Amino acid sequence: MNVKMSVVVRTVADIMVVPIVVFGIYLILHGHLTPGGGFQGGAVVASSTALLIVAHGAMKDNKTDLSNMESTGLTLFFLLAMVGLIMGFSLFYNSLAGTGGIFGGTVSGINPGYINTGGTIPLMNIVVGMEVIAALSLILWMMAKRSGSLEVEK
Amino acid sequence: MKKIIAVIALIVISAFLFGGVVEMRNQDGGGFGNPVETEMDEYFLENSQDHNQVNNVVTAVLFDYRGLDTLGEATVLFSAVSGVLTVLRKTISSKEGEE
Known part of the structure; x- marks a missing residue:
């Protein structure tokens, strides 16, 4: 079963995957400063999976890795939500914001682009992005495999 | 008609x-x-910068003030993936070894 596309499509897909993934990671990491966030950036990164599946028609069998990644993301998200509860506030309270250290201290007024501010919010963006990347890639990969349009490499 | x-x-x-x-x-x-009633959104717009040191008020609402909603969203995604994996799993009747 030969389901891969022509060499032009494959080469362009290989080149375009890099800026797509970089842009998605930028959206995730700057979720608290610019429009975007974990869900949006994760969807952008997962679209590169769709591009690779369409162009190459083959992919390594990484179902277990993606599944573990998704479960880890969701678990870490809930543990980050519990941080506020453990430190004596309510669930999902942003108790790490402005505490100094690696969390950047207090920014008065408009944040000029310090990526390490925001307490738990950037961390939550990262873990949610991890979960969304894994979830959407897993759905795409599984549907492509079961519909016969994917050649699975062991 | x-x-x-x-x-x-x-x-x-x-x-x-x-x-x-x-x-x-x-x-x-x-x-x-x-x-x-406009107290709630005005409170978000005025205080999210000071509370969270973030520029994006939407993210502040999504991950701090209404974080439980986001947890539900992530759980919905998780159950969607679980459903897809369950429906498309390899059954005994599929004789051809695809994997």
């Missing part, structure tokens, strides 16, 4: 919906696009 009934129903329902929207905009002390 059916088409005429469908067109008449469409016109009547559209007139009611349009009239409802116009009526909503003209209510005293509020209405559509001009709500009476």
Whole structure:
């Protein structure tokens, strides 16, 4: 079963995957400063999976890795939500914001682009992005495999 | 005949919906696009910068003030993936070894 596309499509897909993934990671990491966030950036990164599946028609069998990644993301998200509860506030309270250290201290007024501010919010963006990347890639990969349009490499 | 009934129903329902929207905009002390209670969104806009040191108020609402909602969203995604994996799993009757 030969389901891969022509060499032009494959080469362009290989080149375009890099800026797509970089842009998605930028959206995730700057979720608290610019429009975007974990869900949006994760969807952008997962679209590169769709591009690779369409162009190459083959992919390594990484179902277990993606599944573990998704479960880890969701678990870490809930543990980050519990941080506020453990430190004596309510669930999902942003108790790490402005505490100094690696969390950047207090920014008065408009944040000029310090990526390490925001307490738990950037961390939550990262873990949610991890979960969304894994979830959407897993759905795409599984549907492509079961519909016969994917050649699975062991 | 059916088409005429469908067109008449469409016109009547559209007139009611349009009239409802116009009526909503003209209510005293509020209405559509001009709500009476504005304390909540003003609080978010004024305080999210100081509470969280973030520029994106949407993210502040999504991950701090309404974080439980985001947890539900992530759980929905998780159960969607679980459903897909369950429906598309390899069954005994599929004799050909695809994997």
